Amino acid sequence: xxxxxxxxxxxxxxxxALISLTTAAHADRDSALAALRAEPKIKDLYWSAADVLHVGxxxxxxxxxxxAMYVCEVLREHHAANGVRVRIMDxxxxxxxxxxxxxxxxx
Numbered sequence: 575x576x577x578x579x580x581x582x583x584x585x586x587x588x589x590x591a592l593i594s595l596t597t598a599a600h601a602d603r604d605s606a607l608a609a610l611r612a613e614p615k616i617k618d619l620y621w622s623a624a625d626v627l628h629v630g631x632x633x634x635x636x637x638x639x640x641x642a643m644y645v646c647e648v649l650r651e652h653h654a655a656n657g658v659r660v661r662i663m664d665x666x667x668x669x670x671x672x673x674x675x676x677x678x679x680x681x
Contacts, residue, residue: 602652602653602654603621603652603654605652605654606648606649606651606652606654607619609648609651609652610629610645610648615631615632615641616629616630616631617630617631617632617665618630618665625657625658625659626658626659626661627645627649627658627659627660627661628661628663629641629642629645629660629661629662629663630663630664630665630668631662631663631664631665631676632664632665632666633664633666633667633676637676637677638662638676638677639662639677639678639679640677641662641677642660642661642662642677642678642679643679645660645662646658646660646679646681649681650681655681656681657680657681658680658681659678659679659680659681660678660679660680660681661675661677661678662675662676662677662678663675663676664676
């Protein structure tokens with residue numbers, strides 16, 4: 575039979591490791607969001623789900639897939655891109671209730 579104290583120590587160590595990873599992931603996302611908020615084109619941004627980042631910009635008529643790829647690069651620099659989908663949204667349309675995507679990529 576296994577020693578209950580050893581099992582409890584193992585469970586505690588795993589729990590602490592998971593908490594540390596979660597905290598680090600949030601810090602990475604926070605630093606990435608701070609960098610993106612400094613971008614002049616970005617009017618607003620938010621996470622709608624654990625893996626979808628909506629980025630609001632003014633629609634100037636140009637396709638924004640390339641800009642979504644750039645946002646992914648910023649996320650990568652901050653170790654926050656794993657499995658993230660970036661959606662570039664027309665901020666004016668969103669405020670009118672129309673969630674029109676101007677470009678989208680999965681990082």
